Amino acid sequence: MLRFSSLVRFVLTVLPIAVGLLWLNPSLVMASDGQEHVPGALRLEMPAGKKECVKPTEWMRRNHMDFLKHNRDMAVREGVRVTSDSLKNCTTCHTSREKFCDRCHTYAGVAPNCFECHHYPK
Amino acid sequence: MIDEFAAIEGRSQGYWKLIAGMGLLLLLGAAAFIYIEVNGHGVTGMNNSVVWGLPHIFAISLLVMASGSLNLGSMSTIFAVKQFKQFGRFSAFLAIVLLAGGLTVLTLDLGRPDRMLLIMLHMNFRSMFTWNVFLYSGFTVLCFLYLWSMFQFPQFTKAAGSAAFAWRFVLTTGTGSIFGVIHAREVFHSAITAPTFVAVSLTSGTAMSILLLLASFRFTERELDRRLLFALRNALIFFLLLVLYLLIVEKFTKFYSPAFYDVESWILTGSYAWLYWGGVVLLGVLGPLAVLFNSNLGNQIGGIAFASGMVVLGLFCFVGFVLIAGQAYPMNMFPGYEAASIFQDGVEGSYAPTLVEFMLGLGGIGVSGLLYLLGIRFFRLLPKKATAPEGWDVAWHP
Amino acid sequence: MTMATIERRAVLGLGGALAAGVTLAPGITLLAAPAERTEASAGRRWAMLIDSTQCTNSCTACTTACRKENNVPLFGEPSRDVHWIRKVELRDKDQRRPSVQVPVLCNHCENPPCVHVCPTEASFIRKDGIVLVDMHRCIGCRYCIIACPYKARSLVYHETRRTDESNPNVPIRSKGVVEKCTFCVHRLDDGQEPACVEACKKEGKGAMLFGDLNDPRSEIAKRVHTVATKTIRPDLGLKPRVYYQGL
Numbered sequence: 001m002l003r004f005s006s007l008v009r010f011v012l013t014v015l016p017i018a019v020g021l022l023w024l025n026p027s028l029v030m031a032s033d034g035q036e037h038v039p040g041a042l043r044l045e046m047p048a049g050k051k052e053c054v055k056p057t058e059w060m061r062r063n064h065m066d067f068l069k070h071n072r073d074m075a076v077r078e079g080v081r082v083t084s085d086s087l088k089n090c091t092t093c094h095t096s097r098e099k100f101c102d103r104c105h106t107y108a109g110v111a112p113n114c115f116e117c118h119h120y121p122k
Numbered sequence: 123m124i125d126e127f128a129a130i131e132g133r134s135q136g137y138w139k140l141i142a143g144m145g146l147l148l149l150l151g152a153a154a155f156i157y158i159e160v161n162g163h164g165v166t167g168m169n170n171s172v173v174w175g176l177p178h179i180f181a182i183s184l185l186v187m188a189s190g191s192l193n194l195g196s197m198s199t200i201f202a203v204k205q206f207k208q209f210g211r212f213s214a215f216l217a218i219v220l221l222a223g224g225l226t227v228l229t230l231d232l233g234r235p236d237r238m239l240l241i242m243l244h245m246n247f248r249s250m251f252t253w254n255v256f257l258y259s260g261f262t263v264l265c266f267l268y269l270w271s272m273f274q275f276p277q278f279t280k281a282a283g284s285a286a287f288a289w290r291f292v293l294t295t296g297t298g299s300i301f302g303v304i305h306a307r308e309v310f311h312s313a314i315t316a317p318t319f320v321a322v323s324l325t326s327g328t329a330m331s332i333l334l335l336l337a338s339f340r341f342t343e344r345e346l347d348r349r350l351l352f353a354l355r356n357a358l359i360f361f362l363l364l365v366l367y368l369l370i371v372e373k374f375t376k377f378y379s380p381a382f383y384d385v386e387s388w389i390l391t392g393s394y395a396w397l398y399w400g401g402v403v404l405l406g407v408l409g410p411l412a413v414l415f416n417s418n419l420g421n422q423i424g425g426i427a428f429a430s431g432m433v434v435l436g437l438f439c440f441v442g443f444v445l446i447a448g449q450a451y452p453m454n455m456f457p458g459y460e461a462a463s464i465f466q467d468g469v470e471g472s473y474a475p476t477l478v479e480f481m482l483g484l485g486g487i488g489v490s491g492l493l494y495l496l497g498i499r500f501f502r503l504l505p506k507k508a509t510a511p512e513g514w515d516v517a518w519h520p
Numbered sequence: 521m522t523m524a525t526i527e528r529r530a531v532l533g534l535g536g537a538l539a540a541g542v543t544l545a546p547g548i549t550l551l552a553a554p555a556e557r558t559e560a561s562a563g564r565r566w567a568m569l570i571d572s573t574q575c576t577n578s579c580t581a582c583t584t585a586c587r588k589e590n591n592v593p594l595f596g597e598p599s600r601d602v603h604w605i606r607k608v609e610l611r612d613k614d615q616r617r618p619s620v621q622v623p624v625l626c627n628h629c630e631n632p633p634c635v636h637v638c639p640t641e642a643s644f645i646r647k648d649g650i651v652l653v654d655m656h657r658c659i660g661c662r663y664c665i666i667a668c669p670y671k672a673r674s675l676v677y678h679e680t681r682r683t684d685e686s687n688p689n690v691p692i693r694s695k696g697v698v699e700k701c702t703f704c705v706h707r708l709d710d711g712q713e714p715a716c717v718e719a720c721k722k723e724g725k726g727a728m729l730f731g732d733l734n735d736p737r738s739e740i741a742k743r744v745h746t747v748a749t750k751t752i753r754p755d756l757g758l759k760p761r762v763y764y765q766g767l
Contacts, residue, residue, distance in 0.1 A: 076654050079560025081709050117691035162695035164677040169599035173662040233660015233696030244641045251639035305756055306669030455752050459610040465603045
């Protein structure tokens with residue numbers, strides 16, 4: 001039957017496995033293309049002639065996903081549409097999806113599916 | 123009397139064959155799920171008129187049977203029929219197992235099963251589906267507590283069993299209300315739909331328990347007292363009469379009002395009348411009643427098993443009829459007019475199930491069957507021998 | 521999350537000023553120029569009036585325009601093709617009157633059963649009364665299709681693809697979610713009328729009228745309050761916002 005000791009044993013088994021998995025860092029493993037990576041930032045093609053995004057670059061790098069998702073929910077559910085914050089507006093400067101969005105997403109091992117439905121010009 | 127429970131040995135070839143068979147069903151279901159996921163629901167027979175198909179028939183039938191299979195436990199815990207105490211563990215476990223199978227199919231047939239957990243994040247408490255999420259999970263927890271108490275804490279069995287008993291009625295009312303509350307669909311919009319589901323769960327759960335008990339005891343060569351089976355037969359007769367009563371009351375009420383002439387005569391004579399008469403009425407109610415009331419067949423194990431099999435098939439027909447006929451009947455958007463359009467307005471919906479849906483549904487049966495087989499192998503769920511006291515007999519024989 | 525909240529406030533502050541400029545002119549806001557920030561107004565009740573006497577039997581301007589504007593998928597299977605708006609032919613059962621054809625679309629009910637049954641709140645009523653499906657949240661359970669008495673909703677059964685003719689302003693579909701008429705919400709927010717109404721004015725006889733029911737000066741409010749109109753299945757108590765005249 002269920003005893004306290006078996007609970008402790010369960011936790012003690014699961015913990016090392018979890019720690020091990022975290023140490024392996026699956027997202028990095030998945031993003032790897034088999035070659036040695038030099039640590040450091042991925043060089044992406046930035047829009048020519050533009051200095052700053054609608055937000056500071058550093059902030060955008062960390063928060064663009066929450067920013068876009070929040071704006072998405074506001075637009076769909078509350079009908080709040082802000083032209084400069086829209087996904088469509090991103091594409092006016094970042095003209096190449098492959099060279100900008102996709103490269104970094106592949107590097108980070110994430111697969112957002114915005115453009116399965118939404119249009120990315122060209 | 124009930125001191126001796128034992129897990130089955132589970133080393134025989136037959137046991138492994140059964141495990142392999144159920145495992146195969148599970149794999150078929152998994153393959154079907156992946157196939158539908160990759161190709162979209164276009165590979166099923168469902169369309170914009172009939173959006174719920176064969177997987178839902180399997181799923182809802184299993185869910186309805188799950189609440190009904192608690193009957194044996196409730197008979198001993200609530201109604202103090204001591205002879206059934208030995209089936210309490212079996213009954214509570216079977217309820218969990220059938221529920222698991224049904225819910226597997228139900229969730230795997232979603233258009234976007236990857237987003238399933240959104241139900242937990244954004245709950246709409248006006249939706250019967252959200253209610254059912256709580257009803258199903260609550261029922262599982264209560265059945266588990268009931269089961270646990272029967273193993274270890276007999277002093278809590280009454281409390282846990284009563285809670286599970288009350289919950290099962292709400293649960294099946296909730297399942298029936300998925301259909302009953304929808305005003306747009308004339309075939310199943312009725313306050314009596316949910317009670318009918320409850321009654322059908324009583325019959326099908328009892329029938330499923332009879333079949334599984336017979337099979338389990340026969341394969342393990344354990345002793346099962348015939349008189350216990352006769353008691354279950356009498357319960358089944360009573361539940362079947364209840365279903366018959368509810369079906370008659372519904373038809374009587376509907377036919378009294380000219381507003382329902384169109385839809386009701388379509389049910390009784392239209393393109394799904396075969397399912398209603400043949401499946402729901404004959405296979406589900408009248409056939410088993412005729413067998414059980416027969417003084418020859420009704421007093422034989424084979425006859426009772428046959429009737430139970432008919433009841434379980436009748437349940438599938440009942441759910442199938444409610445679902446498919448309910449959706450196929452055209453919406454009456456413009457009363458008094460005949461409507462026609464390129465979107466099948468005013469036309470009966472058509473539905474031809476495909477193999478892949480059938481496989482997905484079988485996957486649910488595989489889940490339930492596998493869990494049951496493993497359960498009786500690893501837990502002491504079944505009594506070593508099921509007996510009734512000397513001189514005890516059921517009140518009535520056909 | 522905190523960052524997002526802070527940003528949101530800043531955005532709202534900036535936008536609030538601009539939005540005030542937009543709503544200064546009630547009644548004609550529909551034709552206002554696109555602004556940096558627009559917001560659905562809780563004071564509005566978008567509604568449609570369809571004059572069946574002005575709807576020509578052979579005309580399909582509204583349905584064609586809708587399909588083009590919203591990239592509504594056609595799969596070549598009649599039972600699975602998606603129709604946000606379709607022409608329904610009505611024939612009196614006694615066969616005395618000639619048959620009429622009227623467009624039927626989502627009725628954007630005040631008490632929408634589809635919203636009531638949706639387990640994830642993917643179907644919802646926007647502040648201005650439009651009933652929408654949040655396709656990012658729909659799990660594809662199809663309960664809404666069961667509940668809707670107008671057959672307004674469809675599941676996307678197959679993969680859809682963007683073609684050269686697709687409208688870039690409207691997404692294509694992800695398979696396995698439910699979709700329906702949006703009253704062209706993207707056009708409304710941009711100050712335009714729904715595509716079907718525009719097409720009916722241009723190519724048809726102007727049988728469709730669209731506007732804000734809460735604005736007493738709007739054409740639709742005047743018509744609904746003076747002319748005898750019907751809604752589909754009023755007995756269900758859903759209070760649809762698509763009105764029919766001359767049925």
